[in-house]
Amino acid sequence: MSRRRFVAGVAGLAGAAASGVMARVARAAAPSDYDYIIVGAGTAGLPAAIFASARGARVLLLDAAGDIGGTLHLSTGQMSAAGTRLQASLGIVDTPQLHYDDVMRISRNTADPILTRIAVDEAAKTFDWLMERGFAPLPEHPVLGKGHEPYSRKRYYWGAEGGRSILAVLRREFERERAAGRIDLRLQTPVSALLTDSAGAVRGVRVKSADREQVFSARHVLLTCGGYGSNAEMFERLSGYRAYAATGYPYSQGAGIELAVAVGGYVRGRQNYLSNFGSILTDDAIPGRFLARFVVIPQERQPWEVFVNARGERFIREDEPSVDAREHSLLAQPDLRYWIVFDEAILSSAPPGVGGWTREQMRETFGVHKWFQQADDLATLARNSGIDPDGLQRTVADFNRGVARGKDALGRTYLPKPIVKPPFYAIRHQGHSTTATVGIAVDDRLRVIRQDGMPIPNLYAAGELLGAGQTQGRSFVGGMMVTPALSFGRILGERLPLAART
Numbered sequence: 001m002s003r004r005r006f007v008a009g010v011a012g013l014a015g016a017a018a019s020g021v022m023a024r025v026a027r028a029a030a031p032s033d034y035d036y037i038i039v040g041a042g043t044a045g046l047p048a049a050i051f052a053s054a055r056g057a058r059v060l061l062l063d064a065a066g067d068i069g070g071t072l073h074l075s076t077g078q079m080s081a082a083g084t085r086l087q088a089s090l091g092i093v094d095t096p097q098l099h100y101d102d103v104m105r106i107s108r109n110t111a112d113p114i115l116t117r118i119a120v121d122e123a124a125k126t127f128d129w130l131m132e133r134g135f136a137p138l139p140e141h142p143v144l145g146k147g148h149e150p151y152s153r154k155r156y157y158w159g160a161e162g163g164r165s166i167l168a169v170l171r172r173e174f175e176r177e178r179a180a181g182r183i184d185l186r187l188q189t190p191v192s193a194l195l196t197d198s199a200g201a202v203r204g205v206r207v208k209s210a211d212r213e214q215v216f217s218a219r220h221v222l223l224t225c226g227g228y229g230s231n232a233e234m235f236e237r238l239s240g241y242r243a244y245a246a247t248g249y250p251y252s253q254g255a256g257i258e259l260a261v262a263v264g265g266y267v268r269g270r271q272n273y274l275s276n277f278g279s280i281l282t283d284d285a286i287p288g289r290f291l292a293r294f295v296v297i298p299q300e301r302q303p304w305e306v307f308v309n310a311r312g313e314r315f316i317r318e319d320e321p322s323v324d325a326r327e328h329s330l331l332a333q334p335d336l337r338y339w340i341v342f343d344e345a346i347l348s349s350a351p352p353g354v355g356g357w358t359r360e361q362m363r364e365t366f367g368v369h370k371w372f373q374q375a376d377d378l379a380t381l382a383r384n385s386g387i388d389p390d391g392l393q394r395t396v397a398d399f400n401r402g403v404a405r406g407k408d409a410l411g412r413t414y415l416p417k418p419i420v421k422p423p424f425y426a427i428r429h430q431g432h433s434t435t436a437t438v439g440i441a442v443d444d445r446l447r448v449i450r451q452d453g454m455p456i457p458n459l460y461a462a463g464e465l466l467g468a469g470q471t472q473g474r475s476f477v478g479g480m481m482v483t484p485a486l487s488f489g490r491i492l493g494e495r496l497p498l499a500a501r502t
């Protein structure tokens with residue numbers, strides 16, 4: 001295709017008047033400039049670039065940020081993979097089928113069967129490759145996990161530096177491929193539109209860097225530009241819940257959703273929204289910042305306190321062993337909010353509840369941080385905290401009767417003390433989710449599809465852009481975002497056809 005035809009072909013350019021766009025174009029590359037344009041140099045984009053370059057592809061890798069790595073800079077980096085060489089060396093018998101069954105059991109069959117199948121089938125190859133290249137999981141790994149619903153086999157691994165342990169390996173491999181001269185990396189270069197021809201096929205991208213715009217073309221365009229966890233407006237619009245806390249990568253602005261929708265893609269997965277079981281944030285701002293978290297996992301610390309919602313009602317037995325059950329119970333509470341309520345006897349005798357804090361730190365925070373309230377009676381405590389006073393008094397009285405009888409109304413078995421001795425305390429918790437539940441629909445070859453199921457030619461997507469719920473459903477399943485992002489990126493780098501070289 002000649003440059004003139006290419007320029008004419010981008011008349012279908014999404015979201016802009018083509019003539020205006022072309023007037024601002026500094027340089028239009030010929031369509032065969034690159035085999036791959038990869039939008040986003042993060043968890044999915046880096047393996048895509050590495051594996052594509054390794055088989056001789058010419059790659060343009062674009063990122064809005066000033067460094068590669070994306071969410072791996074922040075992520076806990078927990079991966080899950082079944083049938084790995086590490087498992088075999090430890091005598092752990094595991095298969096992708098068992099992994100698949102666990103994901104479906106934990107998610108109650110809400111994960112997407114096609115994408116989940118690919119993710120579990122490809123996970124061991126990805127993990128073994130990382131290990132070969134120097135990734136070191138913690139010495140006791142793999143484990144079953146306890147921060148999310150445990151797996152049935154030990155297949156859960158992460159490194160000492162979380163996501164950065166993975167990034168260190170990817171960065172090394174990436175720099176090696178880059179030195180071979182096939183990867184053109186451009187940082188601080190956000191993609192602002194996809195270029196399509198008159199038939200609707202994606203031919204390239206438009207980027208904005210410093211003060212100029214450029215267009216580039218390629219045979220394949222991969223969207224690996226992450227989720228929308230840091231875009232509060234999009235978060236609320238797509239998930240139906242407010243973005244209560246800003247804990248995501250700042251560049252997770254949902255660009256991929258806008259890019260793909262503008263050329264005919266569509267979003268799915270709203271029904272999968274799930275919140276974690278809450279954090280203490282620094283203040284009332286929305287989105288807020290993470291401050292601390294009470295240890296609510298009974299396997300780590302048994303509960304002495306009660307959890308109440310804004311009506312002052314308990315909504316789950318506090319020693320509920322299932323993480324997933326706790327998370328789902330919070331979804332039904334107003335504003336995904338609850339308070340942990342206790343008294344002086346509990347504060348002075350229970351192990352300190354706020355993770356990593358001493359009892360003295362907790363005491364010093366009451367009356368200083370708005371979410372830590374203290375009062376000599378329950379009604380005042382409730383009013384100052386934002387809880388219904390009658391509801392709280394009723395609930396605590398009921399709870400205390402249960403403690404006296406040794407039989408709790410919600411079935412809780414750990415009942416060390418009633419809540420009777422002033423002062424009384426309440427610590428507010430806010431449920432939130434870091435990741436983007438909703439994502440762009442793709443088929444079993446990771447091609448972005450239209451509502452009618454037809455792929456948009458040349459356009460692919462991987463990573464959180466597909467929606468967190470695709471490989472975990474309406475649940476949090478250990479490692480089922482990082483590992484699929486890495487694997488899907490790798491697959492796209494390995495498998496898309498390259499132009500014949502002359």
Ligand SMILES: Cc1cc2nc3c(=O)[nH]c(=O)nc-3n(C[C@H](O)[C@H](O)[C@H](O)COP(=O)(O)OP(=O)(O)OC[C@H]3O[C@@H](n4cnc5c(N)ncnc54)[C@H](O)[C@@H]3O)c2cc1C
Pocket residue numbers: 039040041042043044045062063064065068069070071072074075076077078079189190191192224225226227247248249251252253255256434435462463464465478479480481482483485
């Ligand atoms: C705190 C935290 C902890 C987590 N822990 C885990 C965990 O333990 N296990 C797990 O499985 N999952 C975890 N996750 C989720 C997981 O880390 C992410 O889903 C995954 O890393 C996202 O990978 P990605 O490639 O889709 O996006 P990213 O890794 O974020 O990469 C996207 C890249 O695209 C770039 N970009 C954005 N817009 C543009 C644009 N317009 N043009 C060009 N580039 C652009 C960004 O700068 C970024 O570099 C966690 C997430 C967070 C935030």
